[in-house]
Amino acid sequence: MNSPTPAEPGAARPVVAALVGCGGIARSQHLPNLTRAPNLRLAAVCDLNAEAARSAQADYGVPHMTTRFEDLLADPAIELIVVATKADFQVPLTCQALEAGKHVYVEKPLAETPAECRQVVAAQARHGKLVQVGFNRRFAPACREARRIAAGRGGPTNMYFRISDEYWNWGRGNPPGQRVIHEVCHVFDLLRWFAGSEAVSVYCASARADDEIYTLKFASGCVATVMSSGEVTCDLPKERMEIVTREPGALVLEEYTELRTYGCRGEPPLRRFAGHTHPDSEFTHKYLFEKLGAEALTAFRRLRWELREQQELGQLDPADAELKKFMEQSFPHVNYLVDKGWRAALEHLADCIRGKADFIGAGPRDALAASALARAAIESRTTGEVVRL
Numbered sequence: 001m002n003s004p005t006p007a008e009p010g011a012a013r014p015v016v017a018a019l020v021g022c023g024g025i026a027r028s029q030h031l032p033n034l035t036r037a038p039n040l041r042l043a044a045v046c047d048l049n050a051e052a053a054r055s056a057q058a059d060y061g062v063p064h065m066t067t068r069f070e071d072l073l074a075d076p077a078i079e080l081i082v083v084a085t086k087a088d089f090q091v092p093l094t095c096q097a098l099e100a101g102k103h104v105y106v107e108k109p110l111a112e113t114p115a116e117c118r119q120v121v122a123a124q125a126r127h128g129k130l131v132q133v134g135f136n137r138r139f140a141p142a143c144r145e146a147r148r149i150a151a152g153r154g155g156p157t158n159m160y161f162r163i164s165d166e167y168w169n170w171g172r173g174n175p176p177g178q179r180v181i182h183e184v185c186h187v188f189d190l191l192r193w194f195a196g197s198e199a200v201s202v203y204c205a206s207a208r209a210d211d212e213i214y215t216l217k218f219a220s221g222c223v224a225t226v227m228s229s230g231e232v233t234c235d236l237p238k239e240r241m242e243i244v245t246r247e248p249g250a251l252v253l254e255e256y257t258e259l260r261t262y263g264c265r266g267e268p269p270l271r272r273f274a275g276h277t278h279p280d281s282e283f284t285h286k287y288l289f290e291k292l293g294a295e296a297l298t299a300f301r302r303l304r305w306e307l308r309e310q311q312e313l314g315q316l317d318p319a320d321a322e323l324k325k326f327m328e329q330s331f332p333h334v335n336y337l338v339d340k341g342w343r344a345a346l347e348h349l350a351d352c353i354r355g356k357a358d359f360i361g362a363g364p365r366d367a368l369a370a371s372a373l374a375r376a377a378i379e380s381r382t383t384g385e386v387v388r389l
């Protein structure tokens with residue numbers, strides 16, 4: 001494959017990237033972000049499914065498409081490969097890319113087991129390239145601000161995180177009980193990042209599959225509870241975090257749109273964060289999140305839920321073309337309206353590749369730590385005991 005020859009050498013040159021895996025996360029985030037970030041240039045897309053690669057190429061004006069991953073490896077112009085397949089392929093593809101001298105951005109969970117994550121830790125050590133794992137929430141503006149404030153107050157001592165959704169239906173190919181590996185891994189990473197410390201123990205109490213709580217203790221003394229449920233409703237905001245800081249005070253983060261501070265001298269009691277735009281969608285939500293924060297988010301969720309209720313009850317006029325279009329519109333899903341740092345994470349990696357920033361993203365060792373926590377939580381669920389790490 002002949003990728004376009006890079007423009008003049010130097011730090012200002014965008015990083016030439018390729019994407020493998022043109023499915024859900026690619027279409028909702030990586031394709032729009034890779035084609036809009038000023039420091040990146042998407043040269044090629046790859047998918048085993050030719051139609052998926054072809055439509056990604058056509059929709060985003062990507063110069064090349066292929067169904068053969070080796071084509072990306074063989075192209076010397078490609079510097080970065082973004083891997084967004086599924087956990088079963090992400091480790092071999094990442095290792096091959098590293099061997100071929102490419103930097104890698106790979107989606108979470110890096111793998112389903114700590115042993116597989118270790119393969120990437122070792123491959124990175126051998127080849128010395130950058131590997132960033134898609135724990136993008138570290139780059140959400142609301143999280144960065146909350147972490148800055150918490151760190152300035154002696155760090156967190158007690159954290160609570162709710163991650164709840166309705167979409168987590170395991171008819172999509174994953175067996176029940178694995179939400180902790182595939183979804184809660186984001187939260188384990190975020191809690192480690194906020195605590196600035198490693199978890200030393202975890203306890204899991206399960207109500208039913210994929211509806212449970214985890215209690216963590218960190219080496220720093222900080223404790224955390226995660227409430228995870230794949231059985232909620234889209235009417236409820238998906239993610240909420242509460243933090244008690246060592247110096248008396250607290251922070252509450254509502255789904256990346258709003259950060260409230262309590263008793264934190266010098267900090268405004270409320271900050272709001274604009275949402276995340278997508279070129280295929282309108283952008284009203286971004287303006288509304290900036291102006292109204294969680295209130296706007298809640299209204300978006302309620303609107304979607306109410307319309308779906310009315311649709312199920314046969315109360316919507318099937319001849320209403322406008323409404324039909326709105327209901328069938330797959331993008332943006334409300335979970336993707338907020339800014340969870342997807343684009344900033346990619347832009348950061350490109351800056352690191354050009355030597356403009358020191359790497360502060362999540363690497364393979366962070367993926368390994370999250371994976372070990374998920375496995376320990378499953379062990380605790382089975383034995384009913386606290387598991388020490």
Ligand SMILES: NC(=O)c1ccc[n+]([C@@H]2O[C@H](COP(=O)([O-])OP(=O)(O)OC[C@H]3O[C@@H](n4cnc5c(N)ncnc54)[C@H](O)[C@@H]3O)[C@@H](O)[C@H]2O)c1
Pocket residue numbers: 020021022023024025026046047048049052069084085086087089107108109134135136182
């Ligand atoms: N960071 C986030 O917010 C976030 C959100 C959703 C999904 N994800 C992660 O992204 C990854 C992909 O999830 P998805 O929902 O997009 O999956 P998906 O099934 O919708 O898409 C995966 C695509 O990869 C292709 N593929 C699979 N194996 C391949 C291979 N060996 N070579 C080339 N193409 C291959 C498939 O044909 C498919 O088109 C998962 O690891 C998931 O956990 C991350």
